[in-house]
Amino acid sequence: TPAAAAAAVAAVAEVGQKRKADAVETETGGDDGDGDDAAAASDDPPAKKVKYEPVSLGPKRFDSPDEMIKYFSWILNNMTVNQDMNDYEFMVVDQCLRTAHPEAEKKIGCGVKTFQIRTHPEHDSRCYSVMRTDGSCEDFSYRKCVEVLFPGWTPPVRPSGAGGRGGGGRGGGGGFGGLDPVLPVSDPTVIDSICGVYGIDREKLPLHKNAVTRTADNTRPKRIYMLTNGLREYLAADTRENLKVIAAGLKIFERQEHKDTAGDGAGACDFRLVQDGLRMMLPFVTKQIIHPTLAELKLILQRRSLQLEEDPEKPDRAVFLDPRTKAEVKASVAGSCVFLPRVETAEDKAMLAASVSTAEEIAIACWKGKSSVNLLVSKVETDHLLEKFGVDVSAAKADGTIKRGGGMQVN
Numbered sequence: 001t002p003a004a005a006a007a008a009v010a011a012v013a014e015v016g017q018k019r020k021a022d023a024v025e026t027e028t029g030g031d032d033g034d035g036d037d038a039a040a041a042s043d044d045p046p047a048k049k050v051k052y053e054p055v056s057l058g059p060k061r062f063d064s065p066d067e068m069i070k071y072f073s074w075i076l077n078n079m080t081v082n083q084d085m086n087d088y089e090f091m092v093v094d095q096c097l098r099t100a101h102p103e104a105e106k107k108i109g110c111g112v113k114t115f116q117i118r119t120h121p122e123h124d125s126r127c128y129s130v131m132r133t134d135g136s137c138e139d140f141s142y143r144k145c146v147e148v149l150f151p152g153w154t155p156p157v158r159p160s161g162a163g164g165r166g167g168g169g170r171g172g173g174g175g176f177g178g179l180d181p182v183l184p185v186s187d188p189t190v191i192d193s194i195c196g197v198y199g200i201d202r203e204k205l206p207l208h209k210n211a212v213t214r215t216a217d218n219t220r221p222k223r224i225y226m227l228t229n230g231l232r233e234y235l236a237a238d239t240r241e242n243l244k245v246i247a248a249g250l251k252i253f254e255r256q257e258h259k260d261t262a263g264d265g266a267g268a269c270d271f272r273l274v275q276d277g278l279r280m281m282l283p284f285v286t287k288q289i290i291h292p293t294l295a296e297l298k299l300i301l302q303r304r305s306l307q308l309e310e311d312p313e314k315p316d317r318a319v320f321l322d323p324r325t326k327a328e329v330k331a332s333v334a335g336s337c338v339f340l341p342r343v344e345t346a347e348d349k350a351m352l353a354a355s356v357s358t359a360e361e362i363a364i365a366c367w368k369g370k371s372s373v374n375l376l377v378s379k380v381e382t383d384h385l386l387e388k389f390g391v392d393v394s395a396a397k398a399d400g401t402i403k404r405g406g407g408m409q410v411n
Contacts, residue, residue, distance in 0.1 A: 055149045057099075058091030065150040072096075072142045076117055076126055078184060080208050084114040084131075093142075097130065100145035107140045108132075180214035182235070182245050187219040190271070194253065197269035197333060199286030212249060224271065225249030226280065252277035256367075258335060272336030273365045275377050282340070282360055288332055290366070290373075291342040292325045294351055297362065298389045300339065301382050304375040317372075332368055336376070339364045355388040362388060 055062045062068040075089065085093060093115045098104050111133040118129040120139060127139040147153060185191060191208045194200065202208055210232065213221030227235075227249045235243070253271040273281060292300070300306050303318040308326060310319050320326045329337075340363040343349055352358060362385055365376040375382065383393040 050152060052150050052153070057093075057095045059088060060092045062149075065146050065153040068146050068149070069143070072128075072146075076128065076142075078186070079117045080188060081117055081119055081126070083208070084116060086209075090115060093128070096142060096145045096149075097140060100148040101140060102144055102148065103140075107138050109136065109138065110134050181216060182212050182214060182248050183216075183218040185211040185213055185218060185221055185224055190219070190221070193269045194271055197335070198273070198288055200284050201286075205281075205284040211252075220255070222255050223251055224253040226252050226277065250277045250280060252281055256336070268333050268335040272367065272376065273338060275365045275381055278338065278363060278365055279360065282338070282363060285338060288335075288337040290325065290328045290332065290337055290339050292320075292339050293322050294341050294343075294348055294389075296321050296325055297339055297341045297364070298386070298391070300366070300373065300375055301364070301377075301386050301389070302391070304382075305372050307372045309371065311371075329368060329373060334368050334370070337366050337368050337373070339366050339373075355390075357388050 052064050055068070060071070062071070071092075075085075079085070094112060097107060097112075101107060107130055109130075109132050112130055113133045114131045116129050116131055116137075117126055118137070118139070119125070120127045128142055129137045129139050131137050185207075188208065191202070191211065194207060195202055200207065207226075210227050210229075211224050212227055213224055215221045215223070225248060231248065235245070235248070251274055254274050255270055256272045257270045258268050273285070296306070299318055299321070305318070307314075307317045307319045308329060311317055320329065341348075341359050343352060343359050352362075355362075364385065367374045367376050377385070386393050
């Protein structure tokens with residue numbers, strides 16, 4: 001359902017943040033302009049357990065104040081600043097504010113448009129903010145709501161000298177058998193660069209919410225994976241972090257920094273599309289798409305590189321055959337690009353039909369350099385695609401033997 005799908009959007013931050021079992025997170029304020037923050041676990045003796053009545057806020061239920069603190073805390077500390085909350089988060093936070101905050105009427109004012117996590121202008125700390133319908137905003141403390149919803153609960157005192165969060169990331173302390181952590185891609189410049197270069201609309205593909213990495217330094221991820229909303233919701237439900245995550249998501253980008261960002265490299269992105277996730281990404285990528293002829297697509301699969309112009313010193317190098325393709329390559333930014341063949345003629349359509357393929361199914365990831373375009377597809381996948389063109393890869397002949405029994409007959 002739409003509500004269930006929206007539920008997953010808030011979850012990715014929790015995936016990468018492992019906390020100690022008895023950790024207690026506290027805030028530095030909120031309504032008094034101090035914001036909210038997370039604290040390390042206290043060394044004080046554990047308090048006697050108190051049984052609380054469950055509390056429901058919108059679609060989410062909290063059985064204890066600790067559960068509510070954890071949920072609101074990971075949104076606070078990991079959601080992108082100045083970003084509207086999704087429908088699921090909105091329902092939870094809105095009901096929390098309206099039903100439990102001591103100054104709800106003052107905070108709501110003329111009406112609620114949305115909620116965001118913002119940086120407090122005086123204390124430089126994150127805080128929950130209600131964005132009003134007239135364009136104004138007001139910060140508020142969710143912990144004051146916790147005190148109202150769970151009578152008898154009082155916020156723990158932050159230990160002297162404590163700062164930041166207790167515990168490590170998921171798998172960060174070695175407690176997960178050496179498995180790499182699953183972390184959100186937290187650097188907004190990474191997501192902005194990807195969306196800008198590849199023309200991705202984050203409303204249609206919310207990379208800023210769904211993208212994760214298994215690199216400990218999640219500000220410079222080596223690989224980026226995409227989670228479905230359902231998977232994110234499932235991982236978020238693991239509040240005790242008992243899951244050992246061996247693999248999660250579909251790999252869609254790998255880091256590949258440009259050696260030369262001058263000239264043609266200006267505005268380039270340090271993350272390249274990977275063949276593994278290309279089929280999923282194609283509907284959302286609107287830039288860096290080259291439309292070669294089927295003959296050119298086959299040629300780059302066979303030669304693994306195509307030159308923009310003939311080089312007298314390298315006469316054996318293959319070059320682009322079609323002026324339109326060459327123009328598209330020159331117009332693109334240096335770096336990762338997609339070869340999505342154009343299908344214009346009845347002959348082209350017959351070729352695809354013979355291999356039971358679509359143009360999207362034979363699209364490939366490439367890399368545009370200064371004077372050439374290189375293939376970014378594994379040998380195994382390359383052979384598989386060549387077979388669709390009728391090339392007998394088992395013969396391993398340099399001339400690209402054409403099978404007569406089927407496949408696309410491309411010369």
